[in-house]
Amino acid sequence: MTRAARRSFLARLAGAICALALVPLRAFGAERNVEAFESKDVAKALRLIGAAAAIESDDVVLKAPDIAENSALVHIEIESKLPGTETIWVLADKNPQPLIAQFDLLPGVDPFVAVRIKMADSAFIRAVVKANGKYWYAKKDTKVTIGGCAG
């Protein structure tokens, strides 16, 4: 390798490393729906995400425990069987701020997520799905035995 070639290789390598370091930050694109996340009641949060008229559907499969022994660690899984699923939201009706998560799904990933959430009280957990521009949801009544969003 000539000196010039080596220099250009190093420059490219440095460039690649810089690009790699920047990828995650640049990928942070989606605008946060701050108002929806800060909303203190579930109806308002649903309205702010555009899901006020969401229809309950068996094609949204929400797995959550009947009884959560630890309210700070409630494992849930959401799967959408609706074609064109773009976004999945998770809410817990009685949390001080019910909207917990929004997952934007891009091509190359299944319409599925699993995550663990904190619940302030026994409540309905809701999974809302946007598919082909329409909103659908599933809900599950989950009881918690030890209180505390404190965890």
Add this chain to the structure above:
Amino acid sequence: MPEAIRMRITLSGQKATVKVLMPHPMESGLRIDPQTKELVPKHFIHHVVATHNGRTVLDAQWSQAVSKNPFLEFRLQDAKAGDKVGVAWEDNHGETNSFETEIK
């Protein structure tokens, strides 16, 4: 420096199940410090991005009500050994962390 992100990937056919653990306190802002008797301020991961060979496949916004040391599972399509899978997060203090590995 936040503690390293951990990732476990299971490849089955062309489907990769990715399980991620992100060490983070995820303070809700409602917890009282037992020593100072004061509320511990909110400190939580509010943005997570997952990539497959550098391309974003999942872009998540979170609240303080995701559990401490968040767990996340997602499933990649058209995956094969040697593919790169990455996860990056940013919290409400502007701290970030990222991790990338290859599917084995």
